[in-house]
Amino acid sequence: MSWTDERIEQLRSMWEKGLTASQIADELGGVSRNAVIGKAHRLGLKSRPSPVKATDAKLAKPAKSPAAPKPAAAPPRAAVPAAPRPAAPPPKPEPRPAVAAPPTPDGAAPVPKPDAPRIVSIGPGGFIRQGPGDQQAPIPPAPPRRLVPAKPSPEIADKTSLLDLNDRICRWPMGHPGEPDFHFCGEAVNPGFPYCVEHCGRAYQAQLPRGTRRPPPPPPFGGPRVR
Template structure:
């Protein structure tokens, strides 16, 4: 329903007379309370105080005042805990690193072990010292030198010749033995004596040194 000039004049008179929006809507008819309030606001009429008083029952409770946060209390810093001293043993436990064969009396005979084919196995006390490490590797010439003409190279190895290396890999004169192999072995009879060693009797064997950090038990 549109607002005519007569209805607007009636709204002004009843609003200034102090009637409520509900009473004005009922008098005018065909309009709601909210429509009356909106029209009065657009006309610039004086606003009405809220009909609900704070002390009356049913009134919305007033918001409680905000509580102030308690002031922080300064406390003395706690001292850092002192770590307990670690127990230190009086003396370190000596660990033997000598794994060489036990010394034999001078008059005790040396037992020799003969392997298949008649080669004599090397005893543990007759081990040769390790050879000197090879110098930095150098390129091998494409054509073999005259001293390598009658020596066995890597490409000539097969199951019938000895594969014992002679010299250092990368050297111009590095080659293999090349003699006839001892049946069942990759080396000749002479080099089998160097490659395979006889074991000591069980009573003369020494256990290896213990491994660190709880290695396997030695029986």
């Protein structure tokens, strides 16, 4: 059913009288409650609080129960001091039995054993850690010794040894290092060389021209075998 001007005026009058949307729908006929609410909203009518919520709030509010009378307070009791208890004597420690030390074979005084057991701690890898009582005092360092050069053997007493070498004397070895009279030349060096003039002639030899060089001797037995 369409909304005519007459039905709109009826809706306005019943809305202003305070009728609910369901009552207005029943009076108009042919419309639902939601249609009445939507039309009132579109017409800009004044909104009203929901009667259902107000009724529910009144029903949900509990009634106040009469206050129960408070019990009468008991009269204060006089404080009676408690009698002091006698202090119990501390327990006496039990004496430990004395352990007799075994006699020493040389007749010396026996060394008393400590009462506390020795705790051994095993560290990673199986080694035994030292306790505070097992650590020894640090050993003081020995006094510095004065290095005294060894006396040379009689074979090289007046010859140049390894300790006597420098840049100004010849370093040509004389003899075999395993022999007791092994020494060095000791003469003045040839300027710019580590040896003297005589030993420079033996250490540095000029090569012959390429055409006058002798071929190397043939290897024995016809040369090396090729496998």
